Amino acid sequence: xxxxxxxKQQTRTAIADAALELFLEHGFAxxxxxxxxRRAGVSTNTVFNYFSTKEDLFFxxxxxxxxxxxxxxxxxxxxxxxxxxxxxxLLAALQRNEPxxxxxxxxxxxxxxxxxxxxxxxxxxxxxxxxxxxxxVALAEHAPTTAMxxxxxDLPMPAFLAGAVAGTHRAVLREIQRRVMSxxxxxHARDAVAPAALRAFNLLCLGLHADAREETPxxxxxxxxxxP
Numbered sequence: 762x763x764x765x766x767x768x769k770q771q772t773r774t775a776i777a778d779a780a781l782e783l784f785l786e787h788g789f790a791x792x793x794x795x796x797x798x799r800r801a802g803v804s805t806n807t808v809f810n811y812f813s814t815k816e817d818l819f820f821x822x823x824x825x826x827x828x829x830x831x832x833x834x835x836x837x838x839x840x841x842x843x844x845x846x847x848x849x850x851l852l853a854a855l856q857r858n859e860p861x862x863x864x865x866x867x868x869x870x871x872x873x874x875x876x877x878x879x880x881x882x883x884x885x886x887x888x889x890x891x892x893x894x895x896x897x898v899a900l901a902e903h904a905p906t907t908a909m910x911x912x913x914x915d916l917p918m919p920a921f922l923a924g925a926v927a928g929t930h931r932a933v934l935r936e937i938q939r940r941v942m943s944x945x946x947x948x949h950a951r952d953a954v955a956p957a958a959l960r961a962f963n964l965l966c967l968g969l970h971a972d973a974r975e976e977t978p979x980x981x982x983x984x985x986x987x988x989p
Contacts, residue, residue, distance in 0.1 A: 773811045776801045777821035784819055785870050789878040794818070816884040819874075822861075823884075827891040830927060831899035843905055844969055847926055848962035851933060855955050863937055864947040872938055889931055897923035905969070925965055933958045 779801035783792045794815055798805045812818050820826070830847055837846040858864045863872065875881045900919035933954060940950035 769811075772803070772807070773821075776803065776808055776811055777818060780818035780821075784874055785867070789815075789819060789874055789881055816880055819881060820884055820888065823888055826861075826888055828895055830892055830930065831895035834896060834899040835903055837903075842966055842969065843900060843903075843922075844926060844962055844966040847930060848959065848966070851930060851958060851962075852955060855951050855958070858947070858951070862934060863941055864951055868938075868947075869942055872942055889927070893923050893927040896927050922969065926962075929958075929961050929965060932961075 776797065780792070780797040783796055783800055794808050795805050797818060798808045801808070808818070812821070817823065833846045833850055834843045837843060854862055855864075875885060897920045900923055904919065936954050936957075937950050940953065941947055
């Protein structure tokens with residue numbers, strides 16, 4: 762990265778940090794873009810050069826979050842199960858207390874700001890939807906050799922799998938959030954959620970690699986039962 766790009770990244774980070782400080786102090790609705798500009802020591806126009814909307818200031822790592830699961834699937838080793846890759850990445854992040862999971866002292870206030878803002882809740886849903894859509898594309902382009910690829914090409918199986926994987930991933934994060942916001946120590950929340958997450962992803966993996974023929978209506982119907 763050249764000097765110009767480094768300086769631009771530093772400016773962007775400084776603006777995002779200033780914005781987060783204000784949002785945590787006063788709430789999202791009470792802070793204006795002009796307030797952020799003053800705290801960061803830049804003009805309002807400069808803020809908008811880096812962030813198109815006020816919500817972008819809060820979710821300044823939105824692009825990273827939207828592309829995370831898809832990147833895991835695209836970059837996995839040949840022959841590796843995509844469910845296992847997502848599972849192992851999440852469990853490793855839990856083990857090292859990754860800040861993005863909310864296992865840090867400031868997480869409760871961060872989540873409370875989102876809870877108090879309809880605009881941020883809506884943006885959070887959009888991020889989740891885009892992450893799932895990106896994962897579906899990655900699964901379609903880098904599909905595992907499993908029952909998914911042996912099924913009819915008319916079925917949108919990558920989208921089904923993406924929904925299951927992304928939904929399980931979100932559920933794990935929400936359970937951590939629920940526990941921590943209720944006052945449970947972060948370490949306790951992590952230790953309770955990790956084995957449940959492992960089991961949930963293992964069940965998805967088991968279903969993904971099941972023999973597709975076992976799931977057809979003909980296989981489920983009793984041999985003595987007449988057809989329709």
